[in-house]
Amino acid sequence: MREQYIDFYSHILQRDIPMLKFGHAGYPVVLFPTTLGSYYECKDFLLIDSAKWFVENGMVQIYTIDSINKESWYNKNTHPLQRVANHNFYDRFLHEEFIPQLRAKSGTGKVAVGGPSFGGFMAANYAFRHPEAVSHLISMSGSFDIKSFVDGHYNDDVYFNNPMDFVPGSDNPHLYDMKIFLGTSYADICLESNQRMSGILHAKGIDHWLDIRGNKPHDWPLWRDMFPHYLSLL
Numbered sequence: 409m410r411e412q413y414i415d416f417y418s419h420i421l422q423r424d425i426p427m428l429k430f431g432h433a434g435y436p437v438v439l440f441p442t443t444l445g446s447y448y449e450c451k452d453f454l455l456i457d458s459a460k461w462f463v464e465n466g467m468v469q470i471y472t473i474d475s476i477n478k479e480s481w482y483n484k485n486t487h488p489l490q491r492v493a494n495h496n497f498y499d500r501f502l503h504e505e506f507i508p509q510l511r512a513k514s515g516t517g518k519v520a521v522g523g524p525s526f527g528g529f530m531a532a533n534y535a536f537r538h539p540e541a542v543s544h545l546i547s548m549s550g551s552f553d554i555k556s557f558v559d560g561h562y563n564d565d566v567y568f569n570n571p572m573d574f575v576p577g578s579d580n581p582h583l584y585d586m587k588i589f590l591g592t593s594y595a596d597i598c599l600e601s602n603q604r605m606s607g608i609l610h611a612k613g614i615d616h617w618l619d620i621r622g623n624k625p626h627d628w629p630l631w632r633d634m635f636p637h638y639l640s641l642l
Contacts, residue, residue, distance in 0.1 A: 409456075409463050418501040425501065427473040430456055433466035435642055436510040437546075438473055440523035440530035444482055447474040455524070458632040462639045468520075471510070475530065481557045488558035492565040499569075503538055511541060520642060522546025524631040525598075528591075529554070529571075532605075536571045539582035546638045548591040548631045551601040575608055587641070588616035591634040595623045 415424035480495035528550020592602040606618040624630040
């Protein structure tokens with residue numbers, strides 16, 4: 409399985425964003441890390457190995473990308489609204505600098521995005537904000553309400569980074585074109601969040617799969633089961 413380290417320079421963030429690329433050909437899949445995890449986390453915890461067949465057969469190219477969560481959502485040393493503003497710079501990096509390069513190579517003009525745990529939120533937040541750029545959303549044990557990270561503060565930036573709030577009112581027609589996988593389990597701490605998001609999507613008539621998978625807890629063995637199955641449906 410071909411592996412490449414990349415430093416992608418962002419003019420918006422004024423820094424290199426490190427990432428790993430796996431594969432030589434195929435549909436682009438961007439994976440976000442958990443909580444304060446790094447770009448190599450999905451490799452270290454064998455999530456990439458679970459997708460080895462799809463990568464080696466040229467069906468997908470997987471990009472495991474670093475976050476700036478230490479400066480945004482998890483930065484307790486700055487005002488909560490500044491945390492959201494910092495994330496918006498990261499969103500601009502994704503949407504204006506990084507993702508366009510992948511879209512140009514995809515053949516469909518779109519990419520797949522995904523991630524486990526907080527990476528599932530990151531993927532869902534990007535996909536629901538920019539559905540014109542995303543063909544598939546792969547959320548594995550994601551949560552979709554960010555309000556607990558902003559200590560009771562609220563403004564438009566919080567609203568548009570909180571899928572539980574902005575998706576019900578979104579009229580973007582591209583939402584109906586995405587394939588959406590909401591993976592969870594009966595023992596998952598994020599089960600209720602996934603059920604709530606499924607309810608929102610159902611009320612809007614947006615097709616999706618709420619995949620409640622057994623009783624494995626919120627951890628890598630569950631996500632290693634999910635990921636290759638979802639890739640097989642791209």
